[in-house]
Amino acid sequence: AQTVTQSQPEMSVQEAETVTLSCTYDTSENNYYLFWYKQPPSRQMILVIRQEAYKQQNATENRFSVNFQKAAKSFSLKISDSQLGDTAMYFCAFISNRDDKIIFGKGTRLHILP
Amino acid sequence: DTAVSQTPKYLVTQMGNDKSIKCEQNLGHDTMYWYKQDSKKFLKIMFSYNNKELIINETVPNRFSPKSPDKAHLNLHINSLELGDSAVYFCASSRTMTDLYEQYFGPGTRLTVT
Numbered sequence: 001a002q003t004v005t006q007s008q009p010e011m012s013v014q015e016a017e018t019v020t021l022s023c024t025y026d027t028s029e030n031n032y033y034l035f036w037y038k039q040p041p042s043r044q045m046i047l048v049i050r051q052e053a054y055k056q057q058n059a060t061e062n063r064f065s066v067n068f069q070k071a072a073k074s075f076s077l078k079i080s081d082s083q084l085g086d087t088a089m090y091f092c093a094f095i096s097n098r099d100d101k102i103i104f105g106k107g108t109r110l111h112i113l114p
Numbered sequence: 115d116t117a118v119s120q121t122p123k124y125l126v127t128q129m130g131n132d133k134s135i136k137c138e139q140n141l142g143h144d145t146m147y148w149y150k151q152d153s154k155k156f157l158k159i160m161f162s163y164n165n166k167e168l169i170i171n172e173t174v175p176n177r178f179s180p181k182s183p184d185k186a187h188l189n190l191h192i193n194s195l196e197l198g199d200s201a202v203y204f205c206a207s208s209r210t211m212t213d214l215y216e217q218y219f220g221p222g223t224r225l226t227v228t
Contacts, residue, residue, distance in 0.1 A: 033155075037157065039217075043147065043170060044158065046156075091217070102202070102222060106216040106217070107217060
């Protein structure tokens with residue numbers, strides 16, 4: 001069965017610093033998608049970035065980038081020049097290409113300090 | 115031990131029918147949620163209950179009605195199903211909703227309306 005692990009329950013960094021959130025997963029599949037979602041206090045889930053497993057190039061979206069290590073089954077999120085508005089819960093998610101099933105990690109609570 | 119469970123996992127039904135999706139959590143959490151995942155993998159929050167009390171009620175059609183018989187259960191009832199209701203629905207729970215807390219997601223229910 002697929003699993004997603006976020007080993008950092010909580011992190012705090014100063015505004016403008018760079019922070020990396022870790023995520024590891026376990027699967028026997030070769031084709032899948034990985035996502036990072038941001039969840040502000042409103043509880044909406046906002047898609048931050050996605051990565052297709054067949055792509056070797058790491059996805060980038062403005063200040064957000066990932067370090068995708070397929071062999072190590074690692075998918076970390078880097079936030080550059082962090083802003084106060086980045087304070088939120090961040091969820092790593094795995095989606096199987098076979099059955100479209102989505103598996104979430106338990107989340108990392110990120111605080112950006114002024 | 116399943117933390118958050120949903121039944122059924124798959125639901126295929128015709129337009130106009132009424133259906134229910136059940137959700138149960140055995141974590142002792144106070145807060146439960148329903149999310150709808152669209153085809154672009156975006157999760158939109160629909161409802162949130164805290165200790166059986168409705169807290170979040172986003173703009174969803176009146177045909178959707180959550181029911182929480184106790185704080186371990188949050189069921190989603192949908193009347194007069196429409197084609198656009200086809201999606202994957204996720205239930206989730208968290209210890210509280212007063213702060214950024216980790217959430218535990220259920221496996222999802224794929225609803226197909228024909």
